[in-house]
Amino acid sequence: MKTDLSEKLRILAESAKYDVSCSSGGVRRRGMDGAPGSTGSWGVCHSFTEDGRCVSLFKIMLTNFCIYDCAYCINRRRNDRPRTMLSTAELVGLTMEFYRRNYIEGLFLSSGVVRSPDYTMERMLRVVKELRTVHRFGGYIHMKSIPGSSRELVMEAGRYADRLSVNVEIPTEANLRLLAPDKSRESIYTPMSFIHQGVIAGAEERRLFRSAPPFAPAGQSTQMIVGATDERDSEILRLSSQLYRVKGMRRVYYSGFVPVNSYDKRLPSVGSAPLVRENRLYQADWLMRFYGFTAAEIADDAHPDLDLEIDPKLAWALRHPEIFPVDVNRAEYGLILRVPGIGVKSARMIVTARRSGRITADAMARMGVVMKKARYFVTCGGVPAGACIADMTPERVRRTLVPRQRCRTTAGQLSFAFPE
Structure with a gap:
């Protein structure tokens, strides 16, 4: 690997590590004769960092340049850190090379926002489209949808990616405006709706025509940051329940706040959110998804926060x-x-x-x-x-x-x- 490409890979892999919504599952894509890659219905292999964060797949950003200034993000525009960008050819080449060497079984692709959401989304789309159509790559692909992206680009992405995701990040609109003034709830929820509609339409089309191509067969997921703002666990779980019910969300991921921008006065002065709180939210999420519990039963006005001592x-x-x-x-x-x-x-x-x-x-x-x-x-x-x-x-x-x-x-x- 060339030195400059190796350095790009190091920078962008480091920039991508805080996004935890990258696990796979729920899709089976059979490999084609003479073409690389296949995906089992049980998902793909995962690896984990020392702090327990999932770094499954080839987890990489297209670029860590970003026009946004989110207080909690390491890649915010005002941060003085190394910046770089991979070309379509470089990223496709790395994915295929790593797959052939059996380093990975799929791709998790995200990006900072450059120029505009649609400009960024289009560049990401080129990568997954070339992998599928030119290299006939059959492995798992999880592609982030950029908040504010147009319907046309989101719908096209669903034809090539196994899973799409748009991160909620901050649960309430007031705190989102405070910490991410360049984003809005509408810019996040609108592409979520596009994905949900595409999944429903794709399933109906495949019910009528078995040869119809799938649309994001592994559905969509999202991520919330826990501890960067003052939301109670009851608020977080109510939002998760709504996302499962209204947006057809496959998974909601909870990421304990990591103070990467400790100088920002809008962020809490305490250290990282306790990992046990993150774990309790996952347990509560499991109860809602598989045990028939409602969000109000798990955390209500009388008990707005989960007990950190017991499950x-x-x-x-x-x-x-x-x-x-x-x-x-x-x-x-x-x-x-x-x-x-x-x-x-x-x-x-x-x-x-x-x-x-x-x-x-x-x-x-x-x-x-x-x-x-x-x-x-x-x-x-x-x-x-x-x-x-x-x-x-x-x-x-x-x-x-x-x-x-x-x-x-x-x-x-x-x-x-x-x-x-």
Whole structure:
């Protein structure tokens, strides 16, 4: 690799590392004879940085030049840092070379905004179009859609990319105007709507004509920055729920605030947002997507922030002792799914197994149920009498489950103290 190209790669890969919405999945693209690349329906391989951030695929920016001045972004226009840009030929060549060497299984392409959203989007589109049409690349492609892009460019991008995404970044409009004055909610949500419409239209077309080309078969995703502004977890989860319901979002990613521009007075003076808060939001998101919980059940006005000490499912159960204990031999699937320690797979196994005999605590443990938690919220053979939440207070159950862990949040950071 030429020295100047190697330096470009180093700069742009470093600039792209803060975008975490790059995982793949939900698409199967078969390789063609004589053409490189294929994508399994389980997604592609991922790797992770030391701080846990996903750097799957060939994660790169077309350029880190940007006309915007977002307070939280390392690539903001006022930052004095090395800037560069890859040509279409360079980026296509790198992707194909890395794929042939088995370094990658796909491409995650983003970019700073140069000249205008449409100008940037058109340059990115050239890359993915050439990969698909000239090199017949069959690997996974995730392409960022630039806020403010035109409908024509977004719809064309959906013909070549497996997934498209537009980052919400800041959950509320007032804080978005404060930290990203060059952006607006309309510029973000409009291309989201274009993608959603394209996915629906593409699915309908393929239902009528099996040979019709897919439109962004892996759907769309977005990312929110957590901790850069004062939004409560309840606000974040309500927005996520709305995006899943109205925009057909496939995934919402949560990125803990990293103070890359500490000199900006609009940003919080504390350090990075606690990673455990980011993790709790992912757990809450999982509950909304697969466990039937609503955002209001997980975090409401009385409890606007997630409990950093325990997972949100356990926190909900402790707030609603009147629902428990659940008789796993009689309760419906949806209620069994709400028992702490019981997941989707084990809940299905319980419902299936009880048709041929009564479920016991030992049988649940063999199914993968975390009985350390579940024993306080269920009734079945083998669960000790007087050990359920109905016979104990929620506070006592909590102390039993987290006897040594003391959660202390100071200056926006989380620390744990473990006594000897």
